[in-house]
Amino acid sequence: MSALFPTYARWDIAPEKGLGAKLIDGNGKEYLDFISGIAVCNLGHCHPKVISAVEQQLNKLWHVSNLFQIKGQEEVAQILVEHSDGDYVFFCNSGAEANEAAIKLARKATGKHHIVSLRNSFHGRTLGSMAATGQDKIHQGFGPLLTEFTYVEMNDVAALQNAVTEKTAAVMVEVIQGEGGIRLMNEQYAEALKQVCDHYGCLLIIDEVQTGIGRTGTTFAYKQLNLSPDIVTVAKGLGNGFPVGALIGKESLKEAFSPGSHGSTFGGNPLAMAAAKAVLQEVFKPEMLQSVQEKGEWFKAELEQKLSKFKIVEEVRGKGFMIGIACETEVAPIISACIEEGLLVLPAGPKVLRILPPLVTTQNELERASEILTTVFSKVEQKQSVNS
Structure with missing residues (x-):
């Protein structure tokens, strides 16, 4: 048993x-x-450069906590910001953690709590990321969810425009819904997203946990729709199987994540950073x-x-x-x-x-x-x- x-x-x-x-x-x-650990092993199993990087780090240092300077974090963060629209990075251990951080950051930075997300979306199984997920089957049995989430249909511009108000902190989307059926955002909807967020001064969060790190043929899938998100979340393919996640945010959000505002014991540990650096150096070629x-x-x-x-x-x-x-x-x-x-x-x-x-x-x-x-x-x- x-x-x-x-x-x-x-x-x-x-x-x-x-x-x-x-x-x-x-x-x-x-x-x-052709599952790749559910879009995780982007470089396949046992990629020699990832193995070598992790083995070398194994013999140096595993963990010290984020009280210390960790060189690998600076190196991986620099690669991520160079290939995205963000300026700063927070490291964690999974996609759900990255999306939880995104929700917290959006609420703290804007002082507002309402978030619009999409039906058929999937953002994780923590209480916050589950609340952002627009699927009833994910919610069932867990009681009251984190409040002030509104769900709208992907590519329904009118529904988006009706849902976002002055009280909205952020709109949170996947540009290709993975768990939701490989549904693609169209260009008209992407343009409406930009206009709505600009008009109401709310943040645009793009969940690239499944679509990011080269999966769709560009560094991040949002680049194919000419979007410029305030926050991007990544995980899965970032470590090629080693648990690691990240939130990438714009300069304007820096002060909202000041010392003590958020954290992760294992986030950005030296082993994860060794794996992530090796992955990015290969995938982003x-x-x-x-x-x-x-x-x-x-x-x-x-x-x-x-x-x-x-x-x-x-x-x-x-x-x-x-x-x-x-x-x-x-x-x-x-x-x-x-x-x-x-x-x-x-x-x-x-x-x-x-x-x-x-x-x-x-x-x-x-x-x-x-x-x-x-x-x-x-x-x-x-x-x-x-x-x-």
Whole structure:
């Protein structure tokens, strides 16, 4: 009997080792891992430069607390601000912590409490980040949430304009909703976001926990929509599997996060910073980002072409290596069939298949995944036709 709380519906797979986009279980079965730890292992499993950086730091220093100067924090923060619209960074351990910090910072900096976020969003499972999440299923069973959150539909400009007022501290969004079904923000809505925030003097918070660190083919996904957020939150891909998160904020917010206003015991520890620095030095290379753009466009077009013949497929959507296949039916049996064929994918809601390859995935691996998906959809559709 397991001594673990049953908070996860775990698959019957026990991975033992991995390399790049490959994952091998205890029985020796090899999988193409197009989950990447849920958009975490952007450089794939056991990337040599990340391993080397962490090993070197392991033999120097693990932890001292944020009472001390930590050189790695300054180095990683500098890279993040150079590639974003922010000026200062706060380090923590996860995306939920980064979003919790963003909520606190927005309320403290503006003196206001109302925050507008999007339906189908996902920002974490702490009480604050859960309140920002526009999904009832995440809220159920936990009693009263943090108050003064309003949820509006992605890409509904009128709803956004009606929700934001002089009392609004911030608008908090994902430009591509990951858990919410790989839903993309359009340019019209992005422009409305800028106008509304400027008009009411509220902050724009962009959650890049899943979309950031090269996942969509740019350093951050918001750059593809010409936005300039006041706060950006990142985690997942930042450490390639080592727990680390960060909040990036503009100069005007510096005084609101003065000494004693917020903190994290393990945030920005030397090991996490070693991993993050190695990741950023690789992922933010122009040639790496260009590769993700090109391969992502090819893969999406390939899936559109091959899967369009199946009636159960409604749409293939996404950016870079963040792709969703929207289906007419629930995707659970499709995922099970993919696992049998040696391809790991996951859902984004009951009817969307989510595909998150490592950024280092090869062309041959993408072609193999395309073949498996085509085979699986063919078998699933045939089975459904027989049963009907």
